[in-house]
Amino acid sequence: LINNVSAAEAFLATYNAEASQVSNRYAEASWTYNTNITEYNQEIMLKERLAADKFSQEAAWNASGYNLTVMDATMRRQFVKIMDIGTAAQTNETKLIHLGQIESEMETIYSTAKACLAPEKCLPLDPDLTRIFTTSRDYDQLIAAWKGWRDATGPKLKNLYTEFVTLSNEAVRNLGHADLGAYWRSRYDTPEFEADVQALFDQLRPLYEHLHAHARRRLKTIYGKDKFPSSGHIPAHLLGNMWAQQWSSLVDEFVPYKGKPSLDVTPEMVHQNYTAEKIFHTADNFFQSLGMIPMPEPFWNKSMLKKPTDGRDVVCHASAWDFSNGIDFRIKQCTDITQQHLETAHHEMGHIEYYLQYKDQPLVFQKGANPGFHEAVGDVIALSVQTPEHMKSIGLLHSVSNDTETDINFLMSMALQKIAFLPFGFLIDQWRWRVFSGDTKPEQYNEHWWNLRCRYQGVSAPVERSASDFDPGAKFHIPANTPYIRYFVSFVIQFQFHKALCDKSGYIGPLHRCDIYNSTEAGTALSEMLKLGSSKPWTDEMQNLTGQAKMDAQPLMDYFKPLLEYLRKENGNDYGWDPICPDLTPTSSG
Ligand SMILES: CC(=O)N[C@@H](CC(=O)O)C(=O)NC[C@H](CC1(C(=O)N[C@@H](Cc2ccc(O)cc2)C(=O)O)CCCC1)C(=O)O
Numbered sequence: 397l398i399n400n401v402s403a404a405e406a407f408l409a410t411y412n413a414e415a416s417q418v419s420n421r422y423a424e425a426s427w428t429y430n431t432n433i434t435e436y437n438q439e440i441m442l443k444e445r446l447a448a449d450k451f452s453q454e455a456a457w458n459a460s461g462y463n464l465t466v467m468d469a470t471m472r473r474q475f476v477k478i479m480d481i482g483t484a485a486q487t488n489e490t491k492l493i494h495l496g497q498i499e500s501e502m503e504t505i506y507s508t509a510k511a512c513l514a515p516e517k518c519l520p521l522d523p524d525l526t527r528i529f530t531t532s533r534d535y536d537q538l539i540a541a542w543k544g545w546r547d548a549t550g551p552k553l554k555n556l557y558t559e560f561v562t563l564s565n566e567a568v569r570n571l572g573h574a575d576l577g578a579y580w581r582s583r584y585d586t587p588e589f590e591a592d593v594q595a596l597f598d599q600l601r602p603l604y605e606h607l608h609a610h611a612r613r614r615l616k617t618i619y620g621k622d623k624f625p626s627s628g629h630i631p632a633h634l635l636g637n638m639w640a641q642q643w644s645s646l647v648d649e650f651v652p653y654k655g656k657p658s659l660d661v662t663p664e665m666v667h668q669n670y671t672a673e674k675i676f677h678t679a680d681n682f683f684q685s686l687g688m689i690p691m692p693e694p695f696w697n698k699s700m701l702k703k704p705t706d707g708r709d710v711v712c713h714a715s716a717w718d719f720s721n722g723i724d725f726r727i728k729q730c731t732d733i734t735q736q737h738l739e740t741a742h743h744e745m746g747h748i749e750y751y752l753q754y755k756d757q758p759l760v761f762q763k764g765a766n767p768g769f770h771e772a773v774g775d776v777i778a779l780s781v782q783t784p785e786h787m788k789s790i791g792l793l794h795s796v797s798n799d800t801e802t803d804i805n806f807l808m809s810m811a812l813q814k815i816a817f818l819p820f821g822f823l824i825d826q827w828r829w830r831v832f833s834g835d836t837k838p839e840q841y842n843e844h845w846w847n848l849r850c851r852y853q854g855v856s857a858p859v860e861r862s863a864s865d866f867d868p869g870a871k872f873h874i875p876a877n878t879p880y881i882r883y884f885v886s887f888v889i890q891f892q893f894h895k896a897l898c899d900k901s902g903y904i905g906p907l908h909r910c911d912i913y914n915s916t917e918a919g920t921a922l923s924e925m926l927k928l929g930s931s932k933p934w935t936d937e938m939q940n941l942t943g944q945a946k947m948d949a950q951p952l953m954d955y956f957k958p959l960l961e962y963l964r965k966e967n968g969n970d971y972g973w974d975p976i977c978p979d980l981t982p983t984s985s986g
């Protein structure tokens with residue numbers, strides 16, 4: 397082993413320069429493919445992926461020649477990360493190439509899928525099917541869109557996914573990980589991560605159960621009680637979203653006090669001729685008000701902020717991109733002029749701000765402190781942006797009254813976005829971890845998926861499902877192989893960050909009305925954490941910003957306390973559902 401620290405430093409300097417180049421090349425090829433899905437672009441992207449994987453293998457091999465015990469903590473942390481190369485550890489080149497092909501094939505199937513509601517009427521997810529879920533209250537039309545999308549994705553993906561699992565597990569086992577799920581969880585450093593997440597979910601369930609009861613009661617008045625199974629589940633296609641993961645599009649039906657002005661600013665955005673650019677400049681302005689880093693010139697020149705109209709296929713699922721060269725950062729979003737897309741723009745720009753803040757770190761530290769941190773940045777800003785006060789200050793709300801009823805209505809609108817999401821954010825990787833560990837066999841994929849959906853989310857399939865269905869494939873992150881527990885973590889810690897930043901800004905008052913706009917104290921505190929990237933354990937960074945080192949649901953519970961009190965009163969004992977799925981076979985009564 398090489399014991400010479402200056403030789404190790406030279407190795408790192410060379411690695412950083414070369415790895416940045418390789419990352420940049422792969423990001424460019426990936427971007428070209430994502431913004432113009434063709435076989436040619438897919439082929440180029442796969443070639444760059446193979447080159448990047450081979451570079452990682454060689455770098456890891458060389459790094460293993462250095463004695464880590466003679467290094468300081470920071471240098472050792474870099475070497476460990478250089479050696480932790482994930483599925484690139486597959487030494488059989490044929491299998492390595494095949495894994496890349498399967499992954500991009502699954503993403504292509506998902507991104508080009510269309511649901512055929514009638515023989516000649518096939519619609520893509522964005523914007524067509526999404527708009528049906530946000531606007532339609534027609535039970536049968538929603539079933540057609542719900543079933544059509546699953547028919548167009550799941551069956552084509554199931555066998556590919558099975559192969560993907562086998563190849564990925566084999567690759568990461570070369571690094572000593574038990575399976576791909578263990579590798580993904582290792583990014584959170586703490587060994588008790590899985591138990592911590594389960595404990596957080598159990599702590600938050602009452603909040604969700606009471607929101608679910610309220611939603612069910614309101615939906616019964618819209619669709620009639622006979623449409624709801626006696627088990628207490630809500631049919632999954634009635635919650636205003638293809639996956640029932642957030643219920644914001646039902647805000648006008650779900651607000652407790654209906655006489656108040658609507659909190660949905662979409663109509664006002666359309667009325668004011670908002671454009672995609674204006675949406676992103678609004679988000680950029682907020683970061684600048686905190687004294688944080690503005691979007692650089694290449695961002696405005698090279699991003700794709702609207703779905704192209706020249707007929708080419710693109711991956712419309714929004715995303716933020718780091719080109720690892722210190723100046724090129726982009727967002728790709730098929731922006732629609734809606735409140736939801738205004739929030740998404742802040743979410744994506746949160747990623748860009750993180751990239752900008754840690755761009756001078758060694759390459760392996762150009763990551764979130766943990767993946768949940770990366771997902772929380774934009775959402776923390778969006779918590780301020782969505783307050784009635786802030787919405788009024790940017791001219792999207794005209795009247796803001798402080799009476800209790802408006803306050804409860806506002807908390808309900810936020811709960812439809814944040815509380816509704818919690819079981820979904822929790823269950824995706826509960827399902828995937830068991831698939832990767834082998835507990836869930838391919839023939840059980842769909843059954844175990846619905847067991848989790850019924851048990852944790854309290855939603856049931858509106859039509860019978862069969863073993864040839866693969867409903868997990870209807871959610872982007874499964875075919876796109878993007879881990880998901882990061883979002884559950886984010887939805888908890890973003891309230892810890894929000895509380896810490898509100899305190900630093902000198903705000904006094906209820907957490908749900910705090911707006912840190914123009915607070916450079918808050919901006920400085922946030923920037924200092926983001927600059928660290930993944931150079932320090934996330935628990936240290938959590939401690940620095942919030943004063944304690946663990947994930948903690950208390951700030952989230954405090955934020956929604958007035959709403960939970962209201963819901964407990966309204967629901968009495970009428971809340972909850974059977975843990976197992978309702979029997980879908982048509983009853984004799986038809
Ligand atoms: C090159 C690359 O892949 N880059 C990464 C970023 C990085 O890793 O550096 C990236 O851009 N990932 C895309 C993904 C997109 C979105 C998403 O998928 N959201 C979840 C859950 C959710 C929903 C509401 C919400 O408010 C927050 C989260 C869903 O829609 O189910 C879509 C809309 C919002 C965020 C993202 O930005 O996280």
Ligand SMILES: [Zn+2]
Pocket residue numbers: 743744747770771
């Ligand atoms: Zn994100």
